[in-house]
Amino acid sequence: MDDVRNYKCPACGAPLVFSGSKQTLHCSSCGNDYDAETLKIMDDTVNAAKSESKFDWTHYTPRDFEPADAEDLATYSCPSCGAEITGDDSMGSTVCPYCGNSTIVKGVFDGAFKPDFVIPFEIEKNKAVELFEADAAKKPFIPDEFKDRKRIQEMAGVYVPFWTFDCDCSANITYRAQNVRMWSDSRYDYTQTDYYRLLRSGSVSYMNIPVDASLKADDAYMDALEPFDYSKAVNFNSGYLSGYLADRYDVSVEDSVERANRRVENSTTAIFRDTTAGYQIVTPEFTNVQASQGKVRYSLLPVWMLNIKYNGQNYKYAVNGQTGKVVGEYPTDQSKKRKYLGKTFLKFFIPAAVIATAAMYFFF
């Protein structure tokens, strides 16, 4: 053997002794034999899996706007919620996309950071409203008044700032697996359990994982609007902003990285887990995920935002400005919900009662 290592028996933990006659590592405590080469590979993988996961993102240096780009822009601030949004200098009356307040104040453009790329709006405002109404119409417990009497504040088109993350991810994961077999003969019942250790190493790459960089934009809403088609992304040009508002980032890369890491780790472990088929019970043992070549970009993604006041509460909605996907929270008419509950209960209860009674009668 090249290096001196003391191997422990994977089954009982007792020290293993090399048996020259059998050319294996033997455990005197439980009597199992293991192949030396296999043990070494396993040991290496386990050690790799045991170490801490690392995510290595390159630091982002923001770029500034060229003065020429900046001359048509103005900064709008909302006295109600404190949002500061960039927009066309010549925009008429605008409504705050985050809280629906219509008394926003225009100010001098103070040079927001220039994005790396933008996905332009493909959905027009009318279409967005239409899509929203269609979505609302399908909801099961919408109060009737909401459909008829909603007070729509202006739907506002906003470019929401996002950090997008690319990385290569390598992983070392070990699993414990079991297969159980049961059978009987005339005298005994047998249960045989085979124990395995599964080793997986590999890599996978990710592109454009988005994390919204605006404090004001609700993470849940922005996540739910995914996916955006990045093949339509273009290099930023201030011309795209005309007629729309653009928010600037106020969440740093460092603060956003955590969300990206989590998503990368979850996806990687899941996809590796998919490769462990063929066992009845699989439990992860040690997991090591490393992200490298991490690249961060600052981008603007198109979103239609709508606020509706109903029964004294503000309901927010977002429509993906590229794909038209609608997300949001609708008010629930409790009586409709109760009626549905009651109807469904009867639907299940009556046939179930008949079947259950018959089953009880014939089998007991």
Add this chain to the structure above:
Amino acid sequence: MNISIKAKRTAAVIAIALVIACLIPAAAFADTVTIPAPDEAQSAYVFDNSGYITYDGIMILDTRCEWLKQDGINVIISVENDPSALADQMADSRAQGLEGGNGVVVAINTTTGESICEAYGTAAEVITDERCGNISGIAASELAENGVYRACQSAVYNIDRVVNDGYEPQKVDYFMPSVTDNAGYLSESELIDLKQRLDGLRADHNIDVAIAIDAQMWGDTVEQAADNTYDYYMYGAGAGNDGILLYISKEPRMYQMTTYGYAITAFTDHGIEEIQSQMLPYLRNDDYYSACMAYADEAEYMLQQAESGAPYDVDSGDTPMDTSMRIWYSLRMGVFAALIFAIIAALIATRSKSRQMNTAREKTDAHGYMKPGSLNISGSRDVFLYSHLDRREKPKDPPPSAGGGGSTVHISSSGRSHGGGGGSY
């Protein structure tokens, strides 16, 4: 009348000694009739020269006469089969044995079919000539239809009726009402209802189906109490006294079904168990009316089965009560299970619909952002570690119980064989 049998027996033995002492001078006056030696059954009141009455029959009649004596009337029963022994002559002879010369003598000749009832001394005031005539007529009729033992039973019964209840003698199919409640377990209307039911069964099947409820158990064991009640109160139909009696005692809480004669065949051990299983839940819950009705329903079923030639036994299926209980049980369980299921299912369905109301949800994975084709599993190895075999010996099934069916019998204090079963509730 809850005097123990033992006391009665002792009294009987002493009485016999006295009678023998008295009979010796009486023998001198009798001319054509010889008084034979007493039977194997030691009785002071019952003299059977025909041999037709069984041992237990004599014991029972003897006890009844003893009770009547305590009620103030001496009774002697005389049975002959010698055609030359005329009944009225027999009566006068036997009358010599009446204490103080007061009492009633019932004389029956099984060969001639004669039956006579004579009252002597003070007894004649109560048992008038007319009544004597009735009693005789009824006894003769019973003798012809059901044999001498039944005739004797009817005589004793009628004397009792007249003396204790003030009723006129009557020919009856059954000597006891079908339902007797001395513990107040049943209300008036329940009693009437049950009586009607059981009287109907008595009429339909020519067998006694009865219920007797005592406040205090008449015996050391409920088995004794039930058997003795059946025997000494003369339950049972026809010559064979066939019938089943459900005996319930309030103190202690015990019950017993006792069977005699044909009822032993009709109600097998398994059948009795079946009735028990139907009655017991009601008894335990103090629902006596339902318990008695269950008894009546099951008894009816068993009698029908017996009449069709196949008494209800281990290889029979479910009784109608079993079936209806099963249906009811299945319904309850089925509805309950369906209720739970439907509630859960409806909640899940509604929750799922509710979730549609809010589509804003954070994402925790990056599946959509995986570069296609970038997944590269460079190292994949499944290492077999070890195997563990667990071996468990199979539990041995207990041998099947030796259930063959049929009815077990036991001997009661009168000497009769009774079947049945019971327990505490």
